[in-house]
Amino acid sequence: MGHALPCTGSGGVFEAFRNITRVGLGGTQGSGTQYVSWLHVEDFLRMLDWCLDHDHLSGPLNMCSPNPMPNRDFMQALREACGVKLGLPSPAWMLEIGAFFMRTETELLLKSRRVVPGALLKSGFEFKNPTWPEAAVEIERSWRDCPQPLFLGDNLVEVEDEAGDAGEGGNLYAVERWIRLGLANGEQILHRLEIAGVMRL
Numbered sequence: 001m002g003h004a005l006p007c008t009g010s011g012g013v014f015e016a017f018r019n020i021t022r023v024g025l026g027g028t029q030g031s032g033t034q035y036v037s038w039l040h041v042e043d044f045l046r047m048l049d050w051c052l053d054h055d056h057l058s059g060p061l062n063m064c065s066p067n068p069m070p071n072r073d074f075m076q077a078l079r080e081a082c083g084v085k086l087g088l089p090s091p092a093w094m095l096e097i098g099a100f101f102m103r104t105e106t107e108l109l110l111k112s113r114r115v116v117p118g119a120l121l122k123s124g125f126e127f128k129n130p131t132w133p134e135a136a137v138e139i140e141r142s143w144r145d146c147p148q149p150l151f152l153g154d155n156l157v158e159v160e161d162e163a164g165d166a167g168e169g170g171n172l173y174a175v176e177r178w179i180r181l182g183l184a185n186g187e188q189i190l191h192r193l194e195i196a197g198v199m200r201l
Contacts, residue, residue, distance in 0.1 A: 014139055017078055026079050027087035029095060032072030034112035037064040040129035040139070050125050062117045067131050071109070074132060081136035 020026050047063050069077070079087045090098075095106045117125070129135040 014143075017075075018082060018140070018143070021075070021078055021082050021084050021087065024084070024086050025088055025090065026075050026082070026084060027089035028072045028075060029090045030071065030092045030106075030110045032070060032075075032089075034071050034110060035068045035114035036071050036074045037068045037113040037115040038074070038132060038135075039064050040127075040135045043127050043129055046128070047120065047125065050120070050123075054123055057119065057123055059119065061119050062115050063120070064115050064117055065130060065132070065135075066116050066121060066127060068114050068116070069132050077133040077136050080133070081140040 099106045
């Protein structure tokens with residue numbers, strides 16, 4: 001599975017874009033013609049459930065919105081969602097300088113990614129947040145109404161010791177990592193994100 005930039009109301013990509021937009025730096029990045037593939041985190045979690053329920057899916061899966069946008073339009077929609085009129089452009093050389101001091105790369109901003117979730121759409125998956133302007137408004141509303149909507153937690157679940165090494169002492173447990181996402185409409189989404197590891201207790 002390959003996924004686009006998951007956007008949520010707390011932390012991550014949206015927070016970074018929101019911060020620069022709020023201070024007037026949310027203009028076109030680079031040429032502005034490069035496409036941005038994005039994904040609302042609610043649809044990302046629903047995709048995971050969909051894949052688990054449809055085990056016939058195979059091969060590469062693009063986990064992204066069906067509507068990528070040029071960077072220029074992407075940033076304009078974000079400014080409108082944040083209620084910011086001015087957005088100074090950031091040419092490529094300026095982004096390179098910023099990336100150097102942040103010890104990162106400009107590839108995520110400057111490389112065009114026009115990707116669509118063909119296999120998921122063909123399988124019948126329906127998006128709750130298919131277009132960026134509306135999704136950006138919902139995420140911004142979530143930011144205002146739910147200041148800390150994302151919580152992390154771990155849970156221990158006993159699992160079968162297939163290796164038969166019980167003599168080493170203790171039972172074998174998997175460490176499940178869960179996330180709980182609070183949406184602006186008051187709904188809560190609880191989802192197991194990953195198996196963080198195993199341990200013997």
